[in-house]
Amino acid sequence: MSVNTVPAARSTRGQKAAGLTMIGVAIAILVGLAAPHVVYPVFLMKALCFALFASGFNLLLGYVGLLSFGHAAYFGFAAYICGHVVKVWGLSPEIGILLGTLTGAGLGLIIGGLAIRRQGIYFAMVTLAFAQMVFFLALQAPFTGGEDGIQGIPRGMLFGLISLHDDMTMYYVVFAIFLIGLLFIHRVIHSPFGQTLKAIRENEQRAISLGYDVNRYKLLAFVLSSGIAGLAGSTKALVFQIATLTDVHWHASGEVVLMTLLGGVGTVLGPTVGAFLVTGIQNYFAQVGAWVTIIQGGIFVACVLLFRRGIVGEYLAFMERRRSRKS
Template identity: 60%
Template sequence: MSDVIHNSSATSTASGRTERSATASKTYAAFLVIGLLLLLIAPAFLYPIFLMKLLCFALFACAFNLLLGYTGLLSFGHATFFGGAAYFTAHVVKEWGFPPEIGILVGAAGAAFLGLIMGFFAIRRQGIYFAMITLALSQMFFFFCLQASFTHGEDGIQSVPRGHLFGFIDLANTTNMYYFVLGVFLIGMIVIWRFINSPFGMILKSIRENEQRAISLGYSVARYKLGAFVMSAALAGLAGGTKALVFQFATLTDVGWQMSGEVILMTLLGGIGTLIGPIFGAGLVVTLQNYLATSQFPVTIITGVVFMICVLLFRRGIIGEFYASRLGRKLGFEHRR
């Protein structure tokens, strides 16, 4: 009799999980469709340059979250990949005459190469030592950009032409440029989603939860960490190269340590370890910067106050707290982080 009761209970639990998973899938699909529709019509209601900046930084934050949220590695040097790709893309497009799509790919490839070099040294350490090594290497790259001839020092690379996508779509047209940036953003998000839901991504999550157990199971933890680091760098580079075309310049601001701090802030505000949390955090920070820039309020102080409030009230980040709430659990979001 006890076996029958136990089997019945297990069946009912499995059935409940299946129902929650199905509900979560339908909810996710609905949110994705609504979000995509809003992005498609957004230029009719909001300033396209603002929207493009938001999409670039949202992709940057999601790329950073791939390393912090799903691998458990806190990097203080991600501005290297974002700003480095901006310089690479701006240089090859302006000086070598490359088309925009090739320029962005060159930027992403350059960022991946920088990630391979930086990751090779950084993954040998853990915790705060890992973070400090990434910061130190990032500062080295900052001073390289300050002194290198192709970056033009403090002036940066300016007047970068947007060119023609595939040779016939004029990206000087703001509407065309917006939908190009939207396409890059969606491609980046699909890559991230596929990455974290692949067997490789599952192993990264196991490393984040218990690295020693992953080692005992025979996984080469250092190799997986390096792979995640390079992928995160490449996607950050994709965002940086796109940003260079949007604003038509690349400067030292893109590789400064403040940029690394900014993407950490975006990710923490939205919720680490969630797919859409960094997007929400990036939107919040970019919106504050955009609408407070012309006011009398100091943007950094307001941003700091918002961050303090979120840390006190939303320990998991805004989206993370929603997932952990009763409504989030009912919708099954706690199983689809």
């Protein structure tokens, strides 16, 4: 093969990969549109909310290399804000989701500004400590309802035109929010900003030596990640019409870590696959009671041992090996 044909071959492979990606996206959208006619819509909405939550968390862990044990703080507190705004203030659901998202991003700005001063396990412990503070704030604050939470949150009318009382209508709104969030994450990680985040993940000292303000990039990624978590939490509050301490508890932070690891850290669709897997286990094995945690743990151990990169990560690695052998 001549020198001139090498770039042409690479360009052809890139075009094929892009074409396959577009086909995959189109198929995924069609499946998402048809899914509520086959599967219980409320289950799908729960899975989509957690998939968006895990995707936001993956933006921080998979592309910056920062492990946060406190992401439930942004997810759960945004749900409280959305519920309070919609139920008590009587504002429309889109305003509630917007304010919940901004609350998640604002908390991320405050907590992230302090947490990024540390690295490794110290960073993780700082985020966990702040998350526990947010948990006790949610427990004691008068507007959260304490242990009862905020119940009976009205779904209302989206933009004053679309009633969200019907589960099918609500599903398509949640699906649209999920797609917008996923496309936003895809755009971020494939932008120059996203490439800089990957450089920081791979070698932070080299990024510093090249003149990048590493802490500023980390903080911005933290704010974006927490904002997406807030978007997911606000949406979930409207779906189930309730905001409780469960969503702000550290167990929720552990679950989102599990979802991301199972699906594949550093992949766009990995957290979605992990979220559907974990949510499906919890939903369809609920009748076995406490055994569901043992089943979940067994699957997690099996995936860690057999799929070190996660389900999607191993699939992508397999396809890459096939392309390498063919070339």
